[in-house]
Amino acid sequence: xxxxxxxLKNLPPEIADIPESRFREVPKADHVxxxxxxxxxxxxxKDAMFRLSRNKAAxxxxxxxxxxxxxxxxGPSMSPYSFNQQFTEYTFMPPRVxxxxxxxxxxGSYTLKNRALDSLGDSSKYPNDCIISYSNERSVRGTTLVDxxxxxxxxxxxxxxxxxxxxxxxxxxxxxxxxxxxxxxLIIAFAAVLSDVVIGVVYGAIAGYYGGRLDLIMMRICxxxxxxxxxxxxxxxxxxxxxGMRAMIxxxxxxxxxxxxxxxxxxxLRFRGRxxxxxxxxxxxxxxxxxxxxxxxxSIGPIITRTMIAIPDAIFMESFMAYIGLGLAPPEPxxxxxxxxxxxxxxxxxxxxxxxxxxxxxxxxxxxxxxxGLRDALDPTQRGLD
Amino acid sequence: xxxxVLKRVGLMVLSLFIIISVAxxxxxxxxGGPYDDDPDLAPEAQAAxxxxxxxDKPLPVQYVLFIKGILxxxxxxxxxxxxxxxSAFDIIKExxxxxxxxxxxxxxxxxxxxILAGTLAxxxxxxxxxALISVxxxxxxxxxxxxxxTLLQYFPAYRWELFPLLFNATGNTAARLKSMILPVxxxxxxxxxxxxxxxxxxxxxxxxxxxxxxxxxxxxxxxQAIARHAFRNSCVPLANIIIPMFxxxxxxxxxxxxxxxxxxxxxxxxxxINTRDYTVTMAALLFYSFISVMTILIVDLSYGLIxxxxxxxxxxxx
Numbered sequence: 001x002x003x004x005x006x007x008l009k010n011l012p013p014e015i016a017d018i019p020e021s022r023f024r025e026v027p028k029a030d031h032v033x034x035x036x037x038x039x040x041x042x043x044x045x046k047d048a049m050f051r052l053s054r055n056k057a058a059x060x061x062x063x064x065x066x067x068x069x070x071x072x073x074x075g076p077s078m079s080p081y082s083f084n085q086q087f088t089e090y091t092f093m094p095p096r097v098x099x100x101x102x103x104x105x106x107x108g109s110y111t112l113k114n115r116a117l118d119s120l121g122d123s124s125k126y127p128n129d130c131i132i133s134y135s136n137e138r139s140v141r142g143t144t145l146v147d148x149x150x151x152x153x154x155x156x157x158x159x160x161x162x163x164x165x166x167x168x169x170x171x172x173x174x175x176x177x178x179x180x181x182x183x184x185x186l187i188i189a190f191a192a193v194l195s196d197v198v199i200g201v202v203y204g205a206i207a208g209y210y211g212g213r214l215d216l217i218m219m220r221i222c223x224x225x226x227x228x229x230x231x232x233x234x235x236x237x238x239x240x241x242x243x244g245m246r247a248m249i250x251x252x253x254x255x256x257x258x259x260x261x262x263x264x265x266x267x268x269l270r271f272r273g274r275x276x277x278x279x280x281x282x283x284x285x286x287x288x289x290x291x292x293x294x295x296x297x298x299s300i301g302p303i304i305t306r307t308m309i310a311i312p313d314a315i316f317m318e319s320f321m322a323y324i325g326l327g328l329a330p331p332e333p334x335x336x337x338x339x340x341x342x343x344x345x346x347x348x349x350x351x352x353x354x355x356x357x358x359x360x361x362x363x364x365x366x367x368x369x370x371x372x373g374l375r376d377a378l379d380p381t382q383r384g385l386d
Numbered sequence: 387x388x389x390x391v392l393k394r395v396g397l398m399v400l401s402l403f404i405i406i407s408v409a410x411x412x413x414x415x416x417x418g419g420p421y422d423d424d425p426d427l428a429p430e431a432q433a434a435x436x437x438x439x440x441x442d443k444p445l446p447v448q449y450v451l452f453i454k455g456i457l458x459x460x461x462x463x464x465x466x467x468x469x470x471x472x473s474a475f476d477i478i479k480e481x482x483x484x485x486x487x488x489x490x491x492x493x494x495x496x497x498x499x500x501i502l503a504g505t506l507a508x509x510x511x512x513x514x515x516x517a518l519i520s521v522x523x524x525x526x527x528x529x530x531x532x533x534x535x536t537l538l539q540y541f542p543a544y545r546w547e548l549f550p551l552l553f554n555a556t557g558n559t560a561a562r563l564k565s566m567i568l569p570v571x572x573x574x575x576x577x578x579x580x581x582x583x584x585x586x587x588x589x590x591x592x593x594x595x596x597x598x599x600x601x602x603x604x605x606x607x608x609x610q611a612i613a614r615h616a617f618r619n620s621c622v623p624l625a626n627i628i629i630p631m632f633x634x635x636x637x638x639x640x641x642x643x644x645x646x647x648x649x650x651x652x653x654x655x656x657x658x659i660n661t662r663d664y665t666v667t668m669a670a671l672l673f674y675s676f677i678s679v680m681t682i683l684i685v686d687l688s689y690g691l692i693x694x695x696x697x698x699x700x701x702x703x704x
Contacts, residue, residue, distance in 0.1 A: 220397060227401035229678040231637055232671045235655070236412045239664070316530050323532055323641040324652075325659045343536060343645065347544055357533050364528040372524075 058373020075179025130154035200260025208268025301378035308371035485650030500581025
């Protein structure tokens, strides 16, 4: 084989005039030496989904999240009572559920403390055979006192009613309020985080893409805003704009977009100088298309991860504000307001705190687990670091 | 380095100035005057009080006076309702020790426990101690500190009567310490988990590094190599998360203090919000902002000291 280079336009005669009979078809090889793909090619998302579905904790968390979101949507209408319907004569009812009451849990029983033993037979005090049992018999100054366990629904005379999770201090159905509150908390969190992502992506993209002095100024602004403590911003916002959902969402956005913006900026710094971006630029692709079509899709994984991690933070912040007295204005419930109201009567009526506390804990754990799973699935290099 | 420090300090001063300005205008924007709902106050007295607080002057003048008061005379405004007339600065000053004590104790407890758990998890990576610890970590990071506080208050304190229900501010030292156990515990679960998770990641990375192999090759036992090389190197980066963690604990302590009635800044903020004593609220928030800005500054500067590659402008480059 010679390595001579021929000029195609005027080939030497010994090459240009080869008769056709001297050409020979190369027989197809019996087997191709290249290994053939035996599996179907998988795209980025298919691959990520596959990894996610292998992560048991993340799948369980996902199922729980879907269940909680489902309950937040339909839960309030499952109860016959609305979240704002007050039964002023049936306040602080204990939980009672059909079916479950027969096996002794959530059966509407409540222990009345320090009752005189003699009065137990008095049907004007304890109507409808409501007494289940009494315990802790003791003598105080000549009277025998006991703790009486009663069926509270018979005791107050509403045996036909079932408040699944009991009622609060105004006799409102806790079941309806809990799921309505979950819905409100989720709406606040989702709205705040989605706005964060949109603002953060645009801001970070501009800073990272154009770079230079603009980037410097934009990042200094981020630094300044980032120094405001979240508690301070939320408190000021709610003091000034009143305690509505909108004020809460706005307050959460003030600082919330900064981590996204920083992350997007660093992604842009990484991809800005890549050859494919330069090629697109050379071919006259406008800036906007370069930013959103060519560079941004690289960051879709981190964006999704960041969103999932920000949601529990927003839910936490909302409850936190409710605890320091800046929750949503009544009658609208949120998990935070339910908790802070339940806290006031924790010793007497723990069930009012128990169910919201369980809900927020499960919600936070599920979001965190699912967020971790998503991060591992979208960016396998990060796996196992924590 | 000098220029870097100056830049960082300048930025933080600017942040603080913006927070103070926002706080000032927010105070004026809050609907209703400070004495609107006070029927006992004669109109003349009201006018006199308002004049004393400069509320009758035009807004820009008020603003200048407000800034001047804070900078020159340490005058953060006087309390309106909680303890009328007393300087907000003085009220805050007497609340600081309780909050600081709570937070520092929580930090002192979380660090060794977090380091212990993190080391265990890293050494037994992918075995049952690691699995158990990672479940606990997720639990402690996810569940908010006020839920822990509620749980602790209900079971150990109320049902089992092991601890006092509320903070004991007047009793002797032993009683006071005993009443601090629950709030400190409630505050510590999160930080323990944070330290543990961070240290585990660092340690796992270090354990697989080449100098660990070298340490083993030159004849150190595994325990020796871990104690002398891996552990030390993994603990240095912990400095980066301890200071921000302190701000986080402070945030959580706002609620935990209220639940256990600890007479600290948190209770003060909640009380002042509920009584609409806005000057105290703002002063407390400014105090809180000051601490938080200082923390960020310390973190930024120590980053620069620990790793000179991280300097202003270079942050975020990967």
